Amino acid sequence: MQEQLGFDFGAMPKKLVRVTPAKLATWADCPRRFRMAYLDRPAPPRGGAWAHNTLGAVVHNALKALFDLPAAKRTPEQAVALLHRHWKNDGFRDEEQAAVYRGRAEGWVRGYVDELDTSIEPVGIERWVSTPTSKIVAEGRVDRIDLRDGELVIVDYKTGRHALTVDDARGSQALALYALAARRTLRKPCHRVELHHLPTGTVSVWEHTEESLARHVSRAEEAADELGLAGDTLAAGGDPEVLFPPRTGNQCTWCDFRRSCPEGRQAAPTLDPWALLAP
Known part of the structure; x- marks a missing residue:
């Protein structure tokens, strides 16, 4: 028509x-x-936390929170305090190991913020x-x-x-x-x-x-x-094993x-x- x-x-x-x-x-x-990850519902159960992912997430969260503060308060000491506030032990072997890497992360954010122009918005x-x-x-x-x-x-x-x-x-x-x-x-x-x-x-x-x-x-x-x-x-009813085959390799270790x-x-x-x- x-x-x-x-x-x-x-x-x-x-x-x-x-x-x-x-x-x-x-x-x-x-x-x-x-x-x-994106299509199966319900999604299969995921594995537990990885310590390196926890470490990265904590640092990201601390830096995000730092820029939420007024420029005058964006100090290296405040960055370390925010790191402690957001810290988690998920995935670490024990508290002793977590403390070692928390100390490393303190040095990272302190050094980073010390060199950063924190007046930028x-x-x-x-x-x-x-x-x-x-x-x-x-x-x-x-x-x-x-x-x-x-x-x-x-x-x-x-x-x-x-x-x-x-x-x-x-x-x-x-x-x-x-x-x-x-x-x-x-x-x-x-x-x-x-x-x-x-x-x-x-x-x-x-x-x-x-x-x-x-x-x-x-x-x-x-x-x-x-x-x-x-x-x-x-x-439309296709075979998931044919459409989404596994691609195996070292990445399977942390999947x-x-x-x-x-x-x-x-x-x-x-x-x-x-x-x-x-x-």
Whole structure:
């Protein structure tokens, strides 16, 4: 009837796939893990806490709380006090081990804040940003967004055991998508991304071009096509084992869904929850 009246609305537009850097990383890591984390309902039980994740979360929370304070109170001593306020022992072997790493974390945040211009007022702390592309809606929560000389800067805190390089900043799909999403959300240009590695006190920087950002988007869209098709086929009655096969490797050691994955348990040994802490 619509064509007879002279209207041609064409094909229905394809629904944009909503993705976060975490979703894309999980899909790349292991399709089965993606299904268990984001599609299965009820989701399979997850494993317990890992000490290195607890350590990272505590540091992030302390720095977030620091920037909630007036600039005059953003001192290294206050940062350490906030670390203590947010501290948890989840995943550590015992209180003695937790105390050792709490001491290390105290040194990290003290040194970081001591070198930081705490008078700056970030335009975003743990800010949710989002942007559509031709195929996806890329979104996520950014640790910190600064405004410097009229441009946004993406700041990502890291507490891992390994030092980071410029290549890590350049190759981070998460940082690239955050830059695009922050640009769209806050209506200001954004090309610079930074990884702030607190254990070493180093900052790894990359200045994206429009071309490098477009390459990251293209890869994200390809992955979103794959995971979206797999999810739609599953909803239509497809075989989950075929659509979401396990991708085994060393990552199976710390997978949250290890107990529900026989292939993962066979592929990698069980580790203690504190095994991934820096020695």
